[in-house]
Amino acid sequence: MTTRNRQWRLIRRPKGTIGPDDLEFTEAPVPALRDGDVLVRNIYLSLDPTNRIWMSDMDQYMPPVQIGDVMRGTTLGVVETSKSESLQPGDIVQYLGGFQEYYASPANLLWKIPEQEGVPLTAHLSVLGLTGITAYFCLLEICKPQPDETIVITSAAGAVGSIAGQIAKRIGSQVIGIAGTDEKCRWITKDLHFDGAINYKSEDVLERLGTLCPRGIDADFENVGGAILDAILTHINLNARIAICGLISTYNVPEPVAGPTMFRNILMKRAIVQGFIVTDYWPRRHEAIDELSQWIAEGDIQYQVDVADGLENALIALDRIFTGKNRGKQLVKICAEP
Amino acid sequence: MTTRNRQWRLIRRPKGTIGPDDLEFTEAPVPALRDGDVLVRNIYLSLDPTNRIWMSDMDQYMPPVQIGDVMRGTTLGVVETSKSESLQPGDIVQYLGGFQEYYASPANLLWKIPEQEGVPLTAHLSVLGLTGITAYFCLLEICKPQPDETIVITSAAGAVGSIAGQIAKRIGSQVIGIAGTDEKCRWITKDLHFDGAINYKSEDVLERLGTLCPRGIDADFENVGGAILDAILTHINLNARIAICGLISTYNVPEPVAGPTMFRNILMKRAIVQGFIVTDYWPRRHEAIDELSQWIAEGDIQYQVDVADGLENALIALDRIFTGKNRGKQLVKICAEP
Secondary structure, three states, rough: HHHOEEEEEEOOOOOOOOOOOOOOEEEEEEEOOOOEEEEHHHHHHHOHHHHHHHHOOOOOOOOOOOOOOOOOOEEEEEEEEEOOOOOOOEEEEEEOOOEOOOOEEHHHHOOOOOOOOOOOOOHHHHOOHHHHHHHHHHHHHOOOOOOOEEEEEEEOOOHHHHHHHHHHHHHHOEEEEEEEEHHHHHHHHHHHOOOOOOOOOOOOOHHHHHOOOOOEEEEEEEOOHHHHHHHHHHHHHEEEEEEEEOOOHHHHHOOOOOEEEEHHHHHHHEEEEOOOOOOHHHHHHHHHHHHHHHHHOOOOOOOEEEEEEEEEHHHHHHHHHHHOOOOOOOEEEEEOOO | OOOEEEEEEEOOOOOOOOOOOEEEEEEEOOOOOOOOOEEEEEEEEOOOOHHHHHHHHOOOOOOOOOOEEEHHHHHOEEEEOOOOOOOOOOOOEEEEOOOOOOEEEEEEEEEEOOOOOOOOOOHHHHHOOOHHHHHHHHHHHOOOOOOOOEEEEEEEOOHHHHHHHHHHHHHHEEEEEEEOOOOHHHHHHHOOOOEEEEOOOOOOHHHHHHHOOOEEEEEEEEEEEEHHHHHHOOOOOEEEEEEOOOHHHHOOOOOOOOOOHHHHHHOOOEEEEEEHHHHHHHHHHHHHHHHHHHHHHHOOOOOOEEEOOOOOHHHHHHHHHHHOOOOOOOEEEEEOOO
16 A cells, blocks of 8 residues: 555635645645544545635635645545444545545544445435535425426536436426536536526526516525626515525635625515525435435436546646536546445 | 695605605695595604615515605504495504595505504504514514524614514513614613614724624624625624615615625525515514513513604605614604594
8 A cells, every 4th residue: 555645735725716826736644543543545536616615714614724734625435444343444435535545534424335236436426425415405495496486596507506406397396597508508408308598608697587487586596696696686586595505606706795786685575595505414414315316216317427537637627617617516536446 | 624635746766865856745636535435634654764665666575656656655544534334534544645644545455553542643653563563573583583692683773673672682682783873872772771782883893793792693683784784794603594674775875786795604604584574474463563562561662753743844854764863763743643
C-alpha cells in the first residue's frame, strides 16, 4: 500500500469563481488509525454546488472549511484497513471523506453501502445518495406537488432537479423545467417527459413561464436564485410553495447579492418560501432510498452520472457545475472500483 | 338628511409618496338603495399601510382601486336607512365602506358590531378589528412563538406590531421591538413590557439585534422589509419563522425594490418565510376577537388609537403612517358617534 495521500487543500477563500490559487494539490502521509477507526480509500468524490459555500466564510449550515484544511466533500470509498469490528476491508462506505485519496475515521460515522445486484456504485453518490434524497424530500415535503398543479424546476437537467421533476411527473403534476442548453431542454422533455422546458440563456424566462404555465405556478423547486427566481415569483399562484434547495447563481458572486425584486409577492400571494438542507432529513433517508430504488426499477426515474477521471482534475470538474457543462451528477473517479 | 356625499377618489396612481394630485376630494349624491340594501353613514375610517398597495397597479391580493373610483378603506358606520330585514337603522356595521361619508351595500355583506359595555367603538377598528385579528393569527399561525424563544417585531409600536408583541409576551417569549422614535421604544418597553427596543433611526439595528438577541432570532413578525429585514435575517436561528405581514418600507418606492441581501440565510438556516393577509383568516375571526377581548379585560393587552378629525384630513392622516407619526391605530373620524 502506498503511503502517499494526494489531496486538495483550501489555501485561500475564493473571491468569485474558484481560482487556481485558492486550492493546492498536495500530499500528506496516509493517516494512522486509532482503535475503532477504519482507513478508507476514496473511489468517487461527489462534486456539489455546496462545495463553493463551504469554501467561503459566509454564515452557513456547517462550519466553513478552515484555511489549510483538506477540502470537504462527500465520497464513496472502500475500507482498506479496519480497527473496528463493524466494518471489514472491502466494505463500501459513504462519508464526508474529502478531496483526497485516503482518510481515517471512526467506523461508526460511516454509512455502509449495501451491495445490490444491478445498482452501480455511482448510483449511491447520485440518485440513491444525497442528491436523490434531496430531490425526494425537498419536493415532497416543501413543494408538495398535487396532480392538478404546475411545478417549476430550476437547474432542471441537474442532478437534483432532474430527479425532482420526474417525481413530480410521477405524481401527475404539470412540470416545467429551466435549463441552460437546448440539449438539456430536449433531454428533460423527450427522455424525462417534463411538460415543457425553457432555455434561460436563449429565451425570455418571464415571458416563457407565462406561456408554459397558463394557470400560474403552484410550486417552485429552486436551485438557482437571482433573475430566474424573480421571473418565477412573478407568476406564482396563491399559497405557492417555493423550496430553496440551492442558490447557485449567487455562490460565485463576491459581493452581497440582493434578494428577488418580486419578494413582495411572497406577501401578496401568501406564499411559503422555505430553505432545505438534506442533512435535516438524514434520519429518514431510507424512506427516500427505498422509494427511489423502486421507481428506478419501474422505469419511472432515469438519472445521469458524469464522471471525470483523476483527483487532480477535481477543480476542473467542479467548474463544470458552475458553468453548466455537467450532464447529471458530477463525480470524480479517484481510483478504480474494486 | 343631507344628499351630499363627500368622498376621496383616486385620480392618478401615486409615484412614490402619495401626492396632493393623486386623490381628489369631491362630492357625489348619496346613493340610492335597492331591495336588500342598507345606507350606511361612516363614522370612522381605518387608515392602513395596505391603502398604498391598493392605489398602485402592482400585482396584489385584491384588485387595485380603479382610477376615478372612491378610494377603498375599512370603515365603521351606522345604518341610516334599511331595505333589509337583517339590519335596522342605528345598527353599527363594519365594511370596506371607502373614503367617503355614505355608502349603500347589500346588508348581507356587512359585519354587524355587537354593542358591548366598556368597549369603545374605535376598538372594533383596531384591537378587535382587522388590526388585532392580523396580529393574532399572523403571530400564532406563522411566527409560532415558544416561551423560550426570541421574537422580533418590526413597526413594534404600530397598531399591529404592538398587539403582536404583547401576545408573544403573554406566551412568555423574549420580545424585541424595532420602532422609529425613542418615545415609541419607551412605550413598548415600559408600558407593554417588551424585553428590548431598537430605534432604527438612531441605532445600528444589525449590531443592536446581536446584543439584544444573544441566542439569535427564532421568529420575526415583519411589517417593514428592506434594510431592517436584512439585519434580522442575519441573526436568525435554525428553522426561524419570518411572517411577512407587511413591507411598508417598500410601498412608497416607485422603482422595483430588491429583496433582502441575506435571502440566502433562508437556505442556510432552513427558515420559513410566509406571507400573511388577514382576509384568509376571516372565517376564523371570532377566535381572535374572543381571546383578545378576554386579554384586554385581564389587562394583558393595551392598545392606542390615534384619531384624526374630518374626512377632509384623511390624506394628511394617512401620511402619518408612512412617516411614523401615528401613535397606534390611525383612524379618521368622519362624523360624531351616535
